[in-house]
Structure formats: C-alpha cells, structure tokens
Amino acid sequence: MTKVLVLYYSAWGHIEQMAYAAAEGAREAGAEVVVKRVPELVPAEVAAKAHYKTDQKAPIATIEELPEYDAIIFGTPTRYGNMTAQMKNFLDQTGAHWASGALVGKVGSVFSSSATQHGGQESTILTFHPVLLHLGFVIVGLPYSFQGQMGLEEVKGGSPYGASTIAGGDGSRHPSQIELDGARFQGKHVAQIAAKLAAK
Numbered sequence: 375m376t377k378v379l380v381l382y383y384s385a386w387g388h389i390e391q392m393a394y395a396a397a398e399g400a401r402e403a404g405a406e407v408v409v410k411r412v413p414e415l416v417p418a419e420v421a422a423k424a425h426y427k428t429d430q431k432a433p434i435a436t437i438e439e440l441p442e443y444d445a446i447i448f449g450t451p452t453r454y455g456n457m458t459a460q461m462k463n464f465l466d467q468t469g470a471h472w473a474s475g476a477l478v479g480k481v482g483s484v485f486s487s488s489a490t491q492h493g494g495q496e497s498t499i500l501t502f503h504p505v506l507l508h509l510g511f512v513i514v515g516l517p518y519s520f521q522g523q524m525g526l527e528e529v530k531g532g533s534p535y536g537a538s539t540i541a542g543g544d545g546s547r548h549p550s551q552i553e554l555d556g557a558r559f560q561g562k563h564v565a566q567i568a569a570k571l572a573a574k
C-alpha cells in the first residue's frame with residue numbers, strides 16, 4: 375500500500391486543519407496516511423503570549439522515518455513569503471538522506487497559508503520546491519482539474535502550485551470549504567501519482 379506522510383507546522387491551526395483535509399484526500403485514494411508535525415522552535419513563553427494553538431494531536435516526526443514514505447505532503451504557513459523556520463530547520467537536518475539519495479524519486483507536494491490574500495502563499499510554495507528538488511523529490515502541485523481554483527465568486531486560496539488558505543491579519547478567518555477541498559484534492563492527487571510511481 376502507498377504510504378503518505380502529511381508533515382506540517384502550524385502556529386495557529388490553519389495549516390493543521392488543511393493537513394487533515396490533505397490526509398483525507400490521500401486516504402480516499404487508498405493510501406496509508408500519517409499526519410505528523412515538525413518540532414516547535416519558539417520559546418514556550420513567546421508561544422503562549424502569541425496564543426499559539428498548542429493542543430495539536432499530531433505526533434512530532436523524526437528525520438529517520440522520512441524514507442519510509444512514498445510521498446510527503448508538506449504544509450507550512452508563510453513567514454515573510456517563505457516557509458517557517460520550524461519547517462526549514464527540520465529539512466536542514468536531512469543531510470544524511472541527501473547524501474544517500476534516500477528520498478530520490480519520492481513524491482513531494484506543498485500547501486501553505488498566509489494572513490493576506492497576496493501575502494506570499496504562492497512564493498512560499500515556490501521557494502519550498504528547490505529544497506525538494508535538491509533532495510530528489512518529484513514535485514506535484516494542484517492541477518486545474520481542481521476546478522475550485524477557478525472563478526471569482528469568492529476570496530479563496532489555491533493555485534496550480536498547491537492548496538492554500540487565507541488566515542486574515544488576526545487569524546480569525548478559517549479555511550473555507552473550497553480551500554479544504556483543494557487540500558483534499560491535492561492529497562488524493564499526490565497519493566494517486568505515488569501509487570503509479572511505486573507500481574513501476
């Protein structure tokens with residue numbers, strides 16, 4: 375059975391919610407799916423003061439387990455147009471996998487979140503991709519067969535690069551149905567492609 379890891383960082387829960395939607399989609403495609411987080415780096419008192427969502431049930435992933443999966447779907451909020459330091463710090467510990475080629479040929483895919491509509495959700499995904507390419511991942515996005523990314527009837531995340539959500543300046547906006555559908559579609563799409571690659 376195809377094994378998919380949804381690996382995320384989320385300070386306030388938006389990406390956490392999108393992660394479970396991506397996982398649902400991958401399960402729909404028949405994959406065995408695990409949702410895990412990368413470790414927090416912000417001191418506990420800073421996180422408490424900023425009202426981080428600290429009750430996240432997903433276990434913390436280890437670097438060692440990454441080669442066990444056929445696909446990894448990464449979820450990260452934007453930090454000044456790029457992935458979070460928490461996610462990058464985790465990826466910066468994959469040197470042994472880079473050296474051995476343990477992740478070469480696996481499927482990698484990214485979804486994101488930003489406070490504002492044009493606050494960097496696309497740049498966060500696109501600047502994530504070089505890391506995946508260095509590690510040898512085959513990148514999968516959110517194709518236009520997810521028709522939800524078309525249309526101007528509402529403000530929404532989602533692009534051919536990957537699913538995304540808009541949290542609002544104060545974090546009060548939650549992922550909309552169409553954004554969660556995008557994450558679900560991406561999860562399913564990744565699992566289907568990973569299954570095809572694994573069959574070869």
Ligand SMILES: Cc1cc2nc3c(=O)[nH]c(=O)nc-3n(C[C@H](O)[C@H](O)[C@H](O)COP(=O)(O)O)c2cc1C
Pocket residue numbers: 383384385386387388389390451452453454455456487488489490491492493494541545
């Ligand atoms: C240090 C910092 C930098 C941020 N940079 C951006 C940014 O460049 N553009 C933007 O729209 N939102 C920015 N945000 C807002 C976060 O992206 C937003 O809170 C996040 O997407 C919510 O996802 P989460 O609930 O999963 O943490 C920033 C937040 C922090 C704390």
